[in-house]
Amino acid sequence: MPKILLIEDDETLAKNLVRYLQTEGYTVHMADGQKKGLQLFRTCSPDCVLLDVSLADGNGFSVCSAIRQSSDVPVIFLTASADENCTVAGFEMGADDYISKPFRPRELIARIRNVLRRHTSAPKLLQCQNVTIDPSRGLVLKNGNEVFLSALEYRLLLIFFTNMGKLLTREQLADELWTFSGEFVGDNTLNVYMKRLRDKIEDDPQNPTILKTVRGMGYKAVQS
C-alpha cells in the first residue's frame, strides 16, 4: 500500500482525488497548504507527493525544493495552467512528472504508478539462469544458496552480469580487473579465472551455459 501525500488547496478537487486514490488502494494524507504539507511530509514519509503548483500560502516550487533537501521521493506537480514555463521550472526543481488540470483520474494513476515503478527500483539483483548477484550485499547465490567467490572472481562475474549478452574481449576483461591496480598479469591468467568461476557457478563446468566462450574474441554471459 503506497502512501501518497496530496498538497492541494482546492477543497473540492482534493476530496475527489482522495476518494479516487483510496479506491485504487493508496493510503492518502492530505494538506491544504505549504506549511502543513511540509510538516505532514516529515511525519508520514510518503512514497509519492502530489503537489499543487499554486497554493494559497506560496507556490509549490518552494515546497518541492524543500522536500528535495532531504529526500528524493517522487514529486508530481498538479497545475491549473498549461503554461509551459511551469513545466520547465517544475522539472528543474527536481519534479518527476507534471500533470495539467483538468486531468482524468486514470491518467493520474498511470503517472503515479510510473514514477513509483521507477523509484521503487527494487534493490537490484543481477540474475542469469540460476545464478544471482546481490550487489547490495556483495553475495552470489546459486539456486538460492551462497557461493563463495574470491574478490577477483566476484568482480569478474559482476562484469559479465552488468554486460549481459555483450561480448567482452579478453583485453577488456583484463583491463577492468587489473589496470586499476596497475598490475600486469600473464596472458593465460584470465583463462584460469574463467575456469575457476565456471567451476563455482556452472552446473556442468565443461559445458558452460552461462559464461560462453567466443573463440578468437572473448567471452559473454548469456541469459539462456
Place this chain on the structure above:
Amino acid sequence: MPKILLIEDDETLAKNLVRYLQTEGYTVHMADGQKKGLQLFRTCSPDCVLLDVSLADGNGFSVCSAIRQSSDVPVIFLTASADENCTVAGFEMGADDYISKPFRPRELIARIRNVLRRHTSAPKLLQCQNVTIDPSRGLVLKNGNEVFLSALEYRLLLIFFTNMGKLLTREQLADELWTFSGEFVGDNTLNVYMKRLRDKIEDDPQNPTILKTVRGMGYKAVQS
C-alpha cells in the same frame, strides 16, 4: 552530446523537431516508420527515443515493446490525441513519458532532460568521508585510490555504508556476515575484522572517524 532517435511520419513536424533538438545540442537520428525506426535503433543506439504513437505502418506501441525487448532506453511518446487511454497504454508498455501534440519545444526539451537525468542515474556510489564503495564494480576507493579488501571485509564495509549512521549490533553484523553460510565464529572474530577494516580505510586507525564504536552496543558508520 546525447543521441536522440526520432520516429515520426509527419514530415513537417519531424523536420522542425530535428532542427530544434540540434540547436539544443542533441544529435538526432530520424526514421519515418516502424521498420526503419527499429533498424536505426539497433544501429545508432540512442540515449532517448521520441516515438509517435500513430505511424503509417503500425502504431508506436509495438515499436516500444520491441525496443523494450533488448533495452531500457528512455522512450517518450508523442501523440496527436489527448486520449487518456493512449497515455495509460503507453506507460504500461514501459514508456517513460508522454507528451501531446501540439506541444511547445521547450516542454519537450524539459521532458527529455528529465528522463535522461533519471536514466543516466549515475552508477550509485556509496560514500563516507574520503572512502567510496562502487558496488557496480565491487571496488573500494580511498581518496580515489583502490583499497584492496578481502571478500569479508568488503561485505562488512558494505553493511555499514548501506546503513549509514545506524547503530549495528555485533549480533546483527555477525548474522549478516556468517549465518548465511551456517558457520559459527568466535566472539572475538568481529573485533578482529573491525580492526583490519579500520587499518585499511581509516586515516588514523587508532582514532577512527568513519567506523565508530558504540560501547556496549556495537558499531556505526558516521558521515562526518
Place this chain on the structure above:
DNA sequence: CTTTTCTCTTACAATTTTGTAAGATTCTGA
C-alpha cells in the same frame, strides 16, 4: 589428415585471508 592456433586444465609455490587465542588497553561504575 595435419598443422596451427586458441582455449582449457592441472599442478605448483608465494601470498593473503580467515578464525582463534592470549594478553593489553580502555571504559564504567562502585
Place this chain on the structure above:
DNA sequence: TCAGAATCTTACAAAATTGTAAGAGAAAAG
C-alpha cells in the same frame, strides 16, 4: 582508586587465493 567488563591489538597456524607454467584438448585452416 579499583575491579570488572568491553574492546583492541598482536601473533599464529590452517585454509584459500593468486598468478604462472606446462601440457592437454578443441576448433579452424591448409
